[in-house]
Amino acid sequence: xxxxxxxxxxxxxxxxxxxxxxxxxxxxxxxxxxxxxxxxxxxxxxxxxxxxxxxxxxxxxxxxxxxxxxxxxxxxxxxxxxxxxxxxxxxxxxxxxxxxxxxxxxxxxxxxxxxxxxxxxxxxxxxxxxxxxxxxxxxxxxxxxxxxxxxxxxxxxxxxxxxxxxxxxxxxxxxxxxxxxxxxxxxxxxxxxxxxxxxxxxxxxxxxxxxxxxxxxxxxxxxxx
Amino acid sequence: xxxxxxxxxxxxxxxxxxxxxxxxxxxxxxxxxxxxxxxxxxxxxxxxxxxxxxxxxxxxxxxxxxxxxxxxxxxxxxxxxxxxxxxxxxxxxxxxxxxxxxxxxxxxxxxxxxxxxxxxxxxxxxxxxxxxxxxxxxxxxxxxxxxxxxxxxxxxxxxxxxxxxxxxxxxxxxxxxxxxxxxxxxxxxxxxxxxxxxxxxxxxxxxxxxxxxxxxxxxxxxxxx
DNA sequence: ACAAAAGTGTTCGACCTACACCCATGG
DNA sequence: CCATGGGTGTAGGTCGAACACTTTTGT
Numbered sequence: 492x493x494x495x496x497x498x499x500x501x502x503x504x505x506x507x508x509x510x511x512x513x514x515x516x517x518x519x520x521x522x523x524x525x526x527x528x529x530x531x532x533x534x535x536x537x538x539x540x541x542x543x544x545x546x547x548x549x550x551x552x553x554x555x556x557x558x559x560x561x562x563x564x565x566x567x568x569x570x571x572x573x574x575x576x577x578x579x580x581x582x583x584x585x586x587x588x589x590x591x592x593x594x595x596x597x598x599x600x601x602x603x604x605x606x607x608x609x610x611x612x613x614x615x616x617x618x619x620x621x622x623x624x625x626x627x628x629x630x631x632x633x634x635x636x637x638x639x640x641x642x643x644x645x646x647x648x649x650x651x652x653x654x655x656x657x658x659x660x661x662x663x664x665x666x667x668x669x670x671x672x673x674x675x676x677x678x679x680x681x682x683x684x685x686x687x688x689x690x691x692x693x694x695x696x697x698x699x700x701x702x703x704x705x706x707x708x709x710x711x712x713x714x715x716x
Numbered sequence: 717x718x719x720x721x722x723x724x725x726x727x728x729x730x731x732x733x734x735x736x737x738x739x740x741x742x743x744x745x746x747x748x749x750x751x752x753x754x755x756x757x758x759x760x761x762x763x764x765x766x767x768x769x770x771x772x773x774x775x776x777x778x779x780x781x782x783x784x785x786x787x788x789x790x791x792x793x794x795x796x797x798x799x800x801x802x803x804x805x806x807x808x809x810x811x812x813x814x815x816x817x818x819x820x821x822x823x824x825x826x827x828x829x830x831x832x833x834x835x836x837x838x839x840x841x842x843x844x845x846x847x848x849x850x851x852x853x854x855x856x857x858x859x860x861x862x863x864x865x866x867x868x869x870x871x872x873x874x875x876x877x878x879x880x881x882x883x884x885x886x887x888x889x890x891x892x893x894x895x896x897x898x899x900x901x902x903x904x905x906x907x908x909x910x911x912x913x914x915x916x917x918x919x920x921x922x923x924x925x926x927x928x929x930x931x932x933x934x935x936x937x938x939x940x941x
Numbered sequence: 942a943c944a945a946a947a948g949t950g951t952t953c954g955a956c957c958t959a960c961a962c963c964c965a966t967g968g
Numbered sequence: 969c970c971a972t973g974g975g976t977g978t979a980g981g982t983c984g985a986a987c988a989c990t991t992t993t994g995t
Contacts, residue, residue: 548724552803578777700965925992
Protein backbone atom coordinates (compact mmCIF):
# COMPACT_ATOMS: atom_id res chain seq x y z
CA UNK A 492 0.00 0.00 0.00
CA UNK A 493 2.31 2.74 1.25
CA UNK A 494 5.65 1.46 -0.02
CA UNK A 495 6.80 5.01 -0.78
CA UNK A 496 6.92 6.01 2.89
CA UNK A 497 10.47 6.95 3.81
CA UNK A 498 10.65 5.53 7.31
CA UNK A 499 9.16 2.08 7.04
CA UNK A 500 8.23 0.34 10.20
CA UNK A 501 10.58 -2.15 11.85
CA UNK A 502 8.65 -5.16 13.07
CA UNK A 503 9.73 -7.20 16.07
CA UNK A 504 9.46 -10.96 16.39
CA UNK A 505 10.41 -13.47 19.08
CA UNK A 506 11.65 -16.90 17.98
CA UNK A 507 12.90 -19.87 19.96
CA UNK A 508 15.33 -22.70 19.38
CA UNK A 509 13.87 -25.64 21.31
CA UNK A 510 16.06 -28.60 22.17
CA UNK A 511 15.00 -32.07 23.24
CA UNK A 512 16.82 -35.39 23.45
CA UNK A 513 15.65 -38.35 21.38
CA UNK A 514 17.35 -41.37 19.85
CA UNK A 515 18.99 -40.82 16.51
CA UNK A 516 16.98 -42.52 13.72
CA UNK A 517 20.02 -44.32 12.32
CA UNK A 518 22.53 -44.84 15.12
CA UNK A 519 20.03 -45.01 17.98
CA UNK A 520 22.24 -42.85 20.19
CA UNK A 521 20.39 -40.10 21.99
CA UNK A 522 21.03 -36.79 20.29
CA UNK A 523 19.66 -33.28 20.13
CA UNK A 524 16.48 -32.59 18.20
CA UNK A 525 14.61 -29.39 17.54
CA UNK A 526 11.17 -28.56 16.15
CA UNK A 527 10.74 -26.49 13.01
CA UNK A 528 7.66 -24.94 11.49
CA UNK A 529 6.84 -24.95 7.81
CA UNK A 530 6.22 -21.47 6.49
CA UNK A 531 2.84 -21.05 4.86
CA UNK A 532 3.45 -17.54 3.56
CA UNK A 533 6.00 -15.67 1.51
CA UNK A 534 8.83 -15.02 1.95
CA UNK A 535 10.37 -18.49 2.04
CA UNK A 536 6.98 -20.20 1.65
CA UNK A 537 7.34 -23.94 2.16
CA UNK A 538 10.71 -23.67 3.90
CA UNK A 539 11.29 -24.75 7.48
CA UNK A 540 11.81 -22.03 10.07
CA UNK A 541 12.13 -21.56 13.82
CA UNK A 542 8.88 -21.32 15.75
CA UNK A 543 8.11 -17.72 16.59
CA UNK A 544 5.82 -14.82 16.00
CA UNK A 545 5.36 -11.09 16.37
CA UNK A 546 5.70 -9.64 19.85
CA UNK A 547 2.41 -8.54 21.32
CA UNK A 548 2.22 -5.26 23.13
CA UNK A 549 1.04 -6.74 26.43
CA UNK A 550 3.58 -9.57 26.53
CA UNK A 551 7.04 -9.89 28.00
CA UNK A 552 9.73 -11.30 25.74
CA UNK A 553 10.03 -14.64 27.52
CA UNK A 554 6.25 -14.93 27.72
CA UNK A 555 6.06 -14.51 23.99
CA UNK A 556 8.58 -17.30 23.53
CA UNK A 557 6.56 -19.56 25.84
CA UNK A 558 3.36 -18.80 23.99
CA UNK A 559 4.59 -19.64 20.50
CA UNK A 560 6.14 -22.74 22.00
CA UNK A 561 2.82 -23.85 23.41
CA UNK A 562 1.00 -22.98 20.20
CA UNK A 563 3.32 -24.81 17.85
CA UNK A 564 4.50 -27.79 19.87
CA UNK A 565 2.30 -27.84 22.97
CA UNK A 566 5.41 -27.99 25.16
CA UNK A 567 6.48 -26.21 28.31
CA UNK A 568 10.21 -25.61 28.55
CA UNK A 569 12.22 -26.67 31.60
CA UNK A 570 14.75 -23.97 30.75
CA UNK A 571 14.28 -20.77 28.75
CA UNK A 572 16.94 -18.17 28.15
CA UNK A 573 17.56 -15.31 25.78
CA UNK A 574 20.12 -16.12 23.10
CA UNK A 575 20.70 -13.04 20.95
CA UNK A 576 18.92 -10.46 18.86
CA UNK A 577 19.30 -10.56 15.11
CA UNK A 578 18.63 -7.42 13.14
CA UNK A 579 20.60 -7.28 9.89
CA UNK A 580 18.79 -5.06 7.44
CA UNK A 581 18.63 -7.69 4.71
CA UNK A 582 17.81 -10.74 6.81
CA UNK A 583 14.27 -10.71 5.50
CA UNK A 584 13.58 -9.71 1.89
CA UNK A 585 11.31 -6.72 1.38
CA UNK A 586 10.38 -6.05 5.01
CA UNK A 587 12.51 -5.31 8.05
CA UNK A 588 12.28 -7.74 10.94
CA UNK A 589 14.31 -7.81 14.13
CA UNK A 590 14.14 -11.16 15.89
CA UNK A 591 14.84 -11.61 19.57
CA UNK A 592 15.75 -15.26 19.87
CA UNK A 593 15.41 -17.48 22.92
CA UNK A 594 16.59 -21.04 23.41
CA UNK A 595 14.82 -23.66 25.46
CA UNK A 596 15.23 -27.17 26.84
CA UNK A 597 12.33 -29.58 27.36
CA UNK A 598 12.27 -32.67 29.54
CA UNK A 599 11.80 -36.08 27.95
CA UNK A 600 8.46 -36.70 29.67
CA UNK A 601 7.25 -33.31 28.46
CA UNK A 602 8.65 -34.05 25.06
CA UNK A 603 6.51 -37.18 24.77
CA UNK A 604 3.34 -35.08 24.94
CA UNK A 605 4.28 -33.05 21.87
CA UNK A 606 1.41 -32.41 19.51
CA UNK A 607 1.69 -33.87 16.05
CA UNK A 608 0.74 -31.43 13.34
CA UNK A 609 1.62 -31.48 9.66
CA UNK A 610 3.35 -28.10 9.76
CA UNK A 611 5.61 -28.91 12.70
CA UNK A 612 8.37 -31.47 12.40
CA UNK A 613 11.33 -32.44 14.56
CA UNK A 614 14.84 -32.65 13.10
CA UNK A 615 18.19 -33.87 14.39
CA UNK A 616 19.92 -30.65 15.43
CA UNK A 617 23.06 -31.36 13.42
CA UNK A 618 21.12 -32.25 10.31
CA UNK A 619 18.64 -29.44 9.83
CA UNK A 620 17.86 -28.59 6.20
CA UNK A 621 18.33 -25.16 4.67
CA UNK A 622 16.07 -22.88 6.66
CA UNK A 623 14.28 -19.63 5.99
CA UNK A 624 15.95 -16.29 6.70
CA UNK A 625 19.15 -16.53 8.77
CA UNK A 626 17.76 -19.32 10.88
CA UNK A 627 20.58 -21.76 10.11
CA UNK A 628 23.00 -19.27 11.61
CA UNK A 629 20.74 -18.86 14.62
CA UNK A 630 20.56 -22.62 15.21
CA UNK A 631 24.33 -22.77 15.07
CA UNK A 632 24.59 -20.01 17.68
CA UNK A 633 22.14 -21.82 19.93
CA UNK A 634 24.03 -25.10 19.62
CA UNK A 635 27.30 -23.38 20.42
CA UNK A 636 25.77 -21.73 23.46
CA UNK A 637 24.20 -24.92 24.73
CA UNK A 638 27.42 -26.90 24.37
CA UNK A 639 29.45 -24.18 26.02
CA UNK A 640 27.03 -23.64 28.86
CA UNK A 641 26.53 -27.28 29.76
CA UNK A 642 30.18 -27.49 30.76
CA UNK A 643 30.01 -24.80 33.44
CA UNK A 644 26.36 -24.71 34.42
CA UNK A 645 23.85 -27.25 35.70
CA UNK A 646 21.42 -26.81 32.78
CA UNK A 647 21.67 -30.52 32.02
CA UNK A 648 19.21 -30.98 34.88
CA UNK A 649 16.56 -29.52 32.58
CA UNK A 650 16.93 -32.60 30.38
CA UNK A 651 16.35 -35.11 33.13
CA UNK A 652 13.36 -36.18 35.27
CA UNK A 653 12.96 -35.22 38.94
CA UNK A 654 14.90 -38.26 40.12
CA UNK A 655 17.76 -39.58 38.08
CA UNK A 656 20.99 -41.53 38.20
CA UNK A 657 24.37 -40.00 37.52
CA UNK A 658 24.65 -42.25 34.49
CA UNK A 659 21.53 -40.64 33.05
CA UNK A 660 22.90 -37.18 33.70
CA UNK A 661 26.18 -38.17 32.12
CA UNK A 662 24.26 -39.47 29.13
CA UNK A 663 22.78 -36.01 28.69
CA UNK A 664 26.20 -34.41 28.72
CA UNK A 665 27.54 -36.99 26.29
CA UNK A 666 24.61 -36.51 23.93
CA UNK A 667 24.98 -32.74 23.93
CA UNK A 668 28.74 -32.72 23.60
CA UNK A 669 28.85 -35.66 21.24
CA UNK A 670 31.64 -37.48 23.03
CA UNK A 671 32.12 -39.91 25.90
CA UNK A 672 32.99 -38.75 29.39
CA UNK A 673 34.83 -40.60 32.12
CA UNK A 674 32.19 -41.87 34.57
CA UNK A 675 34.48 -41.54 37.58
CA UNK A 676 35.53 -37.98 36.86
CA UNK A 677 32.03 -36.93 35.85
CA UNK A 678 30.67 -38.17 39.16
CA UNK A 679 33.25 -36.21 41.14
CA UNK A 680 32.71 -33.01 39.21
CA UNK A 681 28.95 -33.12 39.58
CA UNK A 682 29.02 -33.97 43.28
CA UNK A 683 31.64 -31.32 43.97
CA UNK A 684 29.44 -28.76 42.23
CA UNK A 685 26.75 -29.23 44.86
CA UNK A 686 23.95 -28.89 42.33
CA UNK A 687 22.56 -32.36 43.01
CA UNK A 688 21.82 -34.25 46.21
CA UNK A 689 21.16 -37.95 46.82
CA UNK A 690 17.57 -38.99 47.46
CA UNK A 691 18.81 -41.85 49.62
CA UNK A 692 17.05 -44.40 47.45
CA UNK A 693 18.48 -46.60 44.73
CA UNK A 694 17.13 -47.52 41.35
CA UNK A 695 16.12 -51.19 41.26
CA UNK A 696 15.48 -53.45 38.35
CA UNK A 697 18.70 -52.63 36.51
CA UNK A 698 20.55 -55.59 35.19
CA UNK A 699 23.44 -54.96 37.57
CA UNK A 700 24.44 -52.98 40.64
CA UNK A 701 21.65 -50.56 41.61
CA UNK A 702 22.73 -46.96 41.11
CA UNK A 703 21.88 -44.22 43.61
CA UNK A 704 19.16 -41.74 42.72
CA UNK A 705 19.71 -37.98 42.86
CA UNK A 706 17.60 -34.87 42.55
CA UNK A 707 18.36 -31.23 41.86
CA UNK A 708 19.66 -29.53 45.00
CA UNK A 709 17.70 -26.52 46.24
CA UNK A 710 19.30 -23.30 45.00
CA UNK A 711 21.36 -21.97 47.86
CA UNK A 712 22.58 -18.53 46.93
CA UNK A 713 24.08 -17.76 50.33
CA UNK A 714 27.51 -16.26 50.47
CA UNK A 715 29.62 -18.07 53.05
CA UNK A 716 32.05 -15.75 54.81
CA UNK B 717 -4.76 9.52 19.11
CA UNK B 718 -5.83 5.89 18.80
CA UNK B 719 -5.28 4.73 22.33
CA UNK B 720 -8.29 2.42 22.10
CA UNK B 721 -6.66 0.22 19.49
CA UNK B 722 -6.27 -3.28 20.88
CA UNK B 723 -2.85 -4.15 19.48
CA UNK B 724 -0.69 -1.17 20.29
CA UNK B 725 2.58 -0.84 18.52
CA UNK B 726 5.79 -1.99 20.16
CA UNK B 727 8.62 0.43 19.50
CA UNK B 728 12.21 -0.66 19.24
CA UNK B 729 15.21 1.29 20.52
CA UNK B 730 18.94 0.66 20.61
CA UNK B 731 20.92 1.94 23.58
CA UNK B 732 24.57 1.62 24.52
CA UNK B 733 26.58 1.48 27.70
CA UNK B 734 29.87 3.19 26.85
CA UNK B 735 32.89 2.65 29.06
CA UNK B 736 36.06 4.71 29.24
CA UNK B 737 38.88 4.91 31.76
CA UNK B 738 39.58 8.15 33.59
CA UNK B 739 41.02 9.04 36.97
CA UNK B 740 38.60 9.03 39.85
CA UNK B 741 37.82 12.59 41.03
CA UNK B 742 38.62 11.82 44.66
CA UNK B 743 41.12 8.96 44.81
CA UNK B 744 42.84 9.67 41.49
CA UNK B 745 42.90 5.97 40.62
CA UNK B 746 41.82 5.23 37.08
CA UNK B 747 38.32 3.82 37.08
CA UNK B 748 35.46 3.17 34.73
CA UNK B 749 33.32 6.06 33.53
CA UNK B 750 30.29 6.16 31.31
CA UNK B 751 28.37 8.93 29.56
CA UNK B 752 24.71 9.57 30.30
CA UNK B 753 22.20 11.77 28.54
CA UNK B 754 19.69 13.99 30.27
CA UNK B 755 16.16 13.31 29.15
CA UNK B 756 14.38 16.36 27.76
CA UNK B 757 10.98 14.71 27.43
CA UNK B 758 8.57 12.72 29.51
CA UNK B 759 8.70 10.10 30.78
CA UNK B 760 11.53 10.65 33.28
CA UNK B 761 12.15 14.19 32.05
CA UNK B 762 15.31 15.57 33.63
CA UNK B 763 16.64 12.16 34.63
CA UNK B 764 19.85 10.71 33.29
CA UNK B 765 19.58 7.82 30.82
CA UNK B 766 21.72 5.73 28.53
CA UNK B 767 22.42 7.19 25.10
CA UNK B 768 20.21 5.59 22.49
CA UNK B 769 17.40 6.10 20.08
CA UNK B 770 14.81 4.42 17.91
CA UNK B 771 16.05 1.91 15.36
CA UNK B 772 15.83 3.19 11.82
CA UNK B 773 14.54 0.88 9.13
CA UNK B 774 17.69 1.05 6.99
CA UNK B 775 20.14 0.54 9.83
CA UNK B 776 21.75 -2.54 11.34
CA UNK B 777 21.62 -2.85 15.10
CA UNK B 778 25.31 -2.18 15.67
CA UNK B 779 25.22 0.72 13.19
CA UNK B 780 22.43 2.28 15.19
CA UNK B 781 24.50 1.99 18.34
CA UNK B 782 27.45 3.63 16.59
CA UNK B 783 25.30 6.47 15.32
CA UNK B 784 23.77 7.47 18.62
CA UNK B 785 27.24 7.21 20.11
CA UNK B 786 28.63 9.62 17.54
CA UNK B 787 25.67 11.96 17.94
CA UNK B 788 25.74 12.18 21.70
CA UNK B 789 29.41 11.90 22.56
CA UNK B 790 31.26 12.21 19.25
CA UNK B 791 33.15 9.03 20.00
CA UNK B 792 34.04 5.96 17.96
CA UNK B 793 34.19 2.76 19.98
CA UNK B 794 37.20 0.47 19.87
CA UNK B 795 34.93 -2.41 20.85
CA UNK B 796 31.19 -2.80 20.38
CA UNK B 797 29.16 -5.81 21.34
CA UNK B 798 25.55 -6.68 21.94
CA UNK B 799 24.69 -7.02 25.63
CA UNK B 800 21.06 -8.06 25.99
CA UNK B 801 17.54 -7.12 24.98
CA UNK B 802 15.20 -5.70 27.58
CA UNK B 803 11.50 -5.90 26.97
CA UNK B 804 9.49 -6.04 30.19
CA UNK B 805 6.02 -4.71 29.55
CA UNK B 806 6.18 -2.08 32.29
CA UNK B 807 9.72 -0.86 31.79
CA UNK B 808 8.44 2.33 30.26
CA UNK B 809 5.27 3.92 31.59
CA UNK B 810 2.41 4.34 29.12
CA UNK B 811 4.18 3.12 25.98
CA UNK B 812 5.89 -0.19 25.19
CA UNK B 813 9.56 -0.06 24.30
CA UNK B 814 11.93 -2.94 23.69
CA UNK B 815 15.58 -1.90 23.97
CA UNK B 816 18.40 -3.81 22.37
CA UNK B 817 21.42 -2.78 24.39
CA UNK B 818 25.04 -2.74 23.28
CA UNK B 819 28.14 -2.06 25.30
CA UNK B 820 31.23 -0.31 24.03
CA UNK B 821 34.78 0.53 24.99
CA UNK B 822 36.59 3.68 23.87
CA UNK B 823 40.32 4.32 23.83
CA UNK B 824 41.74 7.06 26.05
CA UNK B 825 42.97 9.12 23.09
CA UNK B 826 39.52 8.88 21.53
CA UNK B 827 37.98 9.66 24.88
CA UNK B 828 39.88 12.97 25.05
CA UNK B 829 38.07 14.22 21.96
CA UNK B 830 34.67 13.84 23.55
CA UNK B 831 32.31 16.68 22.82
CA UNK B 832 31.16 18.73 25.78
CA UNK B 833 27.45 19.39 25.74
CA UNK B 834 25.17 20.35 28.61
CA UNK B 835 22.92 17.33 28.20
CA UNK B 836 25.71 14.77 28.21
CA UNK B 837 27.74 14.09 31.32
CA UNK B 838 30.21 11.41 32.35
CA UNK B 839 29.82 9.53 35.64
CA UNK B 840 31.96 7.07 37.57
CA UNK B 841 30.45 3.72 36.63
CA UNK B 842 30.02 2.57 40.22
CA UNK B 843 28.43 5.87 41.28
CA UNK B 844 25.73 6.53 38.71
CA UNK B 845 22.63 8.26 40.05
CA UNK B 846 19.13 6.88 39.80
CA UNK B 847 18.47 6.56 36.10
CA UNK B 848 15.40 6.56 33.91
CA UNK B 849 13.57 3.34 33.06
CA UNK B 850 15.46 0.14 34.00
CA UNK B 851 18.78 1.66 33.03
CA UNK B 852 20.42 1.10 36.41
CA UNK B 853 19.83 -2.60 35.98
CA UNK B 854 21.24 -2.44 32.47
CA UNK B 855 24.39 -0.68 33.65
CA UNK B 856 24.86 -3.38 36.26
CA UNK B 857 24.53 -6.08 33.61
CA UNK B 858 27.07 -4.32 31.42
CA UNK B 859 29.54 -3.97 34.28
CA UNK B 860 29.17 -7.63 35.17
CA UNK B 861 29.73 -8.65 31.56
CA UNK B 862 32.77 -6.41 31.15
CA UNK B 863 34.37 -7.68 34.35
CA UNK B 864 33.67 -11.28 33.44
CA UNK B 865 34.85 -10.96 29.88
CA UNK B 866 38.10 -9.15 30.58
CA UNK B 867 39.33 -12.24 32.45
CA UNK B 868 39.08 -14.61 29.47
CA UNK B 869 39.24 -12.34 26.46
CA UNK B 870 41.69 -9.75 25.17
CA UNK B 871 39.16 -6.89 25.19
CA UNK B 872 41.44 -4.88 27.47
CA UNK B 873 43.37 -4.06 24.30
CA UNK B 874 40.46 -1.79 23.36
CA UNK B 875 41.37 0.44 26.31
CA UNK B 876 44.98 0.91 25.36
CA UNK B 877 46.87 2.76 22.56
CA UNK B 878 48.52 0.99 19.63
CA UNK B 879 51.78 0.50 21.51
CA UNK B 880 51.72 -0.12 25.21
CA UNK B 881 53.63 -1.61 28.11
CA UNK B 882 52.42 -4.62 30.03
CA UNK B 883 52.13 -2.40 33.10
CA UNK B 884 49.64 -0.22 31.22
CA UNK B 885 47.64 -3.24 30.18
CA UNK B 886 47.72 -4.51 33.72
CA UNK B 887 46.52 -1.13 34.90
CA UNK B 888 43.48 -1.54 32.67
CA UNK B 889 42.67 -4.92 34.17
CA UNK B 890 43.17 -3.59 37.68
CA UNK B 891 40.93 -0.60 37.03
CA UNK B 892 38.16 -2.74 35.60
CA UNK B 893 38.33 -5.44 38.25
CA UNK B 894 38.99 -3.02 41.08
CA UNK B 895 41.85 -4.98 42.58
CA UNK B 896 45.59 -5.40 42.20
CA UNK B 897 47.11 -8.14 40.09
CA UNK B 898 50.49 -9.80 40.44
CA UNK B 899 52.74 -8.28 37.78
CA UNK B 900 54.70 -11.51 37.28
CA UNK B 901 51.69 -13.72 36.81
CA UNK B 902 49.90 -11.15 34.67
CA UNK B 903 52.86 -10.98 32.33
CA UNK B 904 52.99 -14.75 31.89
CA UNK B 905 49.26 -15.08 31.31
CA UNK B 906 49.18 -12.36 28.69
CA UNK B 907 52.25 -13.59 26.85
CA UNK B 908 51.03 -17.19 26.91
CA UNK B 909 47.74 -16.05 25.42
CA UNK B 910 49.50 -14.93 22.27
CA UNK B 911 47.27 -11.89 21.86
CA UNK B 912 50.15 -9.42 22.07
CA UNK B 913 53.57 -9.31 20.48
CA UNK B 914 56.66 -7.24 21.32
CA UNK B 915 57.44 -4.30 19.06
CA UNK B 916 61.14 -4.76 19.82
CA UNK B 917 61.41 -1.24 21.17
CA UNK B 918 61.42 -0.04 24.73
CA UNK B 919 59.74 2.90 26.35
CA UNK B 920 62.30 5.49 27.42
CA UNK B 921 61.98 8.35 29.85
CA UNK B 922 60.54 6.32 32.65
CA UNK B 923 62.09 6.94 36.02
CA UNK B 924 63.41 3.40 36.16
CA UNK B 925 64.10 0.33 34.05
CA UNK B 926 62.65 0.85 30.55
CA UNK B 927 59.77 -1.54 29.89
CA UNK B 928 59.32 -3.31 26.56
CA UNK B 929 56.57 -2.10 24.25
CA UNK B 930 53.93 -4.42 22.83
CA UNK B 931 51.16 -4.25 20.26
CA UNK B 932 48.08 -6.33 19.57
CA UNK B 933 49.02 -9.51 17.71
CA UNK B 934 47.37 -9.99 14.32
CA UNK B 935 44.29 -12.16 14.67
CA UNK B 936 45.27 -15.64 13.64
CA UNK B 937 42.09 -17.67 13.40
CA UNK B 938 43.72 -20.64 11.74
CA UNK B 939 42.77 -24.06 12.94
CA UNK B 940 45.87 -26.18 13.25
CA UNK B 941 45.38 -29.69 11.86
C1' DA C 942 74.61 3.43 45.98
C1' DC C 943 69.83 3.27 46.27
C1' DA C 944 64.92 3.12 45.08
C1' DA C 945 61.71 1.23 42.26
C1' DA C 946 59.80 -0.94 38.47
C1' DA C 947 60.88 -4.71 34.89
C1' DG C 948 61.35 -9.24 34.37
C1' DT C 949 62.62 -14.44 35.85
C1' DG C 950 62.34 -18.54 38.73
C1' DT C 951 60.24 -21.55 42.10
C1' DT C 952 57.01 -23.58 45.09
C1' DC C 953 52.53 -24.83 46.45
C1' DG C 954 47.92 -26.37 46.00
C1' DA C 955 43.71 -26.97 43.24
C1' DC C 956 41.92 -29.32 39.63
C1' DC C 957 41.55 -32.22 35.54
C1' DT C 958 42.64 -36.77 33.19
C1' DA C 959 43.48 -41.31 32.78
C1' DC C 960 43.23 -45.58 34.51
C1' DA C 961 43.57 -49.29 38.05
C1' DC C 962 40.77 -51.32 41.19
C1' DC C 963 36.88 -52.87 44.36
C1' DC C 964 31.57 -53.43 44.94
C1' DA C 965 27.03 -55.24 44.14
C1' DT C 966 23.66 -57.15 41.57
C1' DG C 967 21.12 -60.25 37.79
C1' DG C 968 21.79 -63.87 35.16
C1' DC D 969 30.72 -67.30 39.52
C1' DC D 970 30.91 -64.16 35.98
C1' DA D 971 29.78 -60.18 33.22
C1' DT D 972 28.65 -55.43 33.74
C1' DG D 973 28.00 -51.10 35.16
C1' DG D 974 28.33 -48.45 39.91
C1' DG D 975 31.58 -46.38 42.67
C1' DT D 976 36.49 -45.34 44.93
C1' DG D 977 41.48 -44.52 44.87
C1' DT D 978 45.51 -42.72 42.94
C1' DA D 979 49.42 -41.00 40.02
C1' DG D 980 50.71 -37.48 36.52
C1' DG D 981 50.09 -33.06 34.23
C1' DT D 982 48.42 -28.28 33.85
C1' DC D 983 47.52 -24.04 35.61
C1' DG D 984 47.16 -20.15 38.60
C1' DA D 985 48.52 -17.75 43.17
C1' DA D 986 52.13 -16.27 46.01
C1' DC D 987 56.51 -14.70 46.56
C1' DA D 988 61.71 -14.68 46.41
C1' DC D 989 65.03 -12.98 43.50
C1' DT D 990 67.74 -10.77 39.68
C1' DT D 991 68.04 -6.86 36.20
C1' DT D 992 68.13 -2.18 34.69
C1' DT D 993 67.39 2.31 34.73
C1' DG D 994 67.10 7.54 36.91
C1' DT D 995 68.45 10.21 40.54
